[in-house]
Amino acid sequence: MSTLNIVGAGHVGRTLGRLFAARGVFAVQDVHTRSLASASAAVAFIGAGTPVDGAARPADVWMLAVADDAIAGVAAALAQATPMAGATVFHCSGAKASGELEALRHAGAFVASVHPVRSFADPAAVAAAFDGTFCGVEGDADALDVLLPAFETIGARPVRIDPAAKTVYHAAAVFASNYLVTVMDAALRAYEAAGIPPDVARELARPLATETLANVLRLGPEAALSGPIARGDAATVARQHAAVTAWDAPTGALYDALAAATWDLARRKRAGQG
Known part of the structure; x- marks a missing residue:
């Protein structure tokens, strides 16, 4: 041996x-x-x-x-x-x-x-x-x-x-794990800013988060995407961005960065449907 x-x-x-x-x-x-x-x-x-x-x-x-x-x-x-x-x-x-x-x-x-x-x-x-x-x-x-x-x-x-892509490979794990936690933290804090107690906020987020993740892993991100950006509802996105920024500027910046990436994902979704 x-x-x-x-x-x-x-x-x-x-x-x-x-x-x-x-x-x-x-x-x-x-x-x-x-x-x-x-x-x-x-x-x-x-x-x-x-x-x-x-x-x-x-x-x-x-x-x-x-x-x-x-x-x-x-x-x-x-x-x-x-x-x-x-x-x-x-x-x-x-x-x-x-x-x-x-x-x-x-x-x-x-x-x-x-x-x-x-x-x-x-x-x-x-x-x-x-x-x-x-x-x-x-x-x-x-x-x-x-x-x-x-x-x-x-x-x-x-x-x-x-x-040659080892750092990008590792970043993939960070996106799938660490940054997922960061996004969920933003969601829970936003619920709490709307007056919802923390324990209730987690229960509100649970089905959205677990079902969405299951859909991404089962269907792929394009098929799993739903919501205002998937519908092309720019006015709603703009209102949300303004409201989140007024509540907490760093979270507003995060919302803006995620929205930009999600518009790109929505374009891929529409291209695949066409």
């Missing part, structure tokens, strides 16, 4: 480490984090491996589950400290491409990135329900030859992405 070293064992690193160990994909060898105490905690969660606070032993596969901005520096340090020829090294960032591991590539390793598309706030829950998780993957062919079957064994659904 191939050996795996883990550098950085926060929520993502320890979750994947537990899955690799439990399903017999890799023999977890050395686990290195910012402190020996956190490495020991990670090993306890994973159920395998040895916590280390110095140089790790050579391994067949290395997982760098460190912060995005630390990836290149960690890669450079490993390239200097540890024999890497023939090893497979991957990081788990959604925002950075495998090129962050260039120092290791120069040291003879095969490099890739594998980004599981889900929240890891509760590692134990994620590990128990990982099957079916999509993972954005890109990198050297030799690295992917090792990593794709490994991730498929733990239940992942790999999706190949263009490394």
Whole structure:
């Protein structure tokens, strides 16, 4: 069985480490984090491996589950400290491409990135329900030859992405998750500005939000679009923009930006119908 070293064992690193160990994909060898105490905690969660606070032993596969901005520096340090020829090294960032591991590539390793598309706030829950998780993957062919079957064994659904568009790929997740929260926050605050209590506002928004999202995912955004812009009712949009701006100028600016994008979506909707 191939050996795996883990550098950085926060929520993502320890979750994947537990899955690799439990399903017999890799023999977890050395686990290195910012402190020996956190490495020991990670090993306890994973159920395998040895916590280390110095140089790790050579391994067949290395997982760098460190912060995005630390990836290149960690890669450079490993390239200097540890024999890497023939090893497979991957990081788990959604925002950075495998090129962050260039120092290791120069040291003879095969490099890739594998980004599981889900929240890891509760590692134990994620590990128990990982099957079916999509993972954005890109990198050297030799690295992917090792990593794709490994991730498929733990239940992942790999999706190949263009490394040149990695930042846009990550922004897609931000739109689908973080900015969706921001839009819902604007809706709830607007309900409350109209005198509706917060708990009632959430219940008013619930069917609109859940049914619309279901329609987008089932039918596509063009078919799911409804409301004044879809009907071409510019006067209503103008009145709403003015009212929202008078209530809260930053939310009015958000409304205006979203309206501009929605007019474009409505044009695509009409073009598709024609």
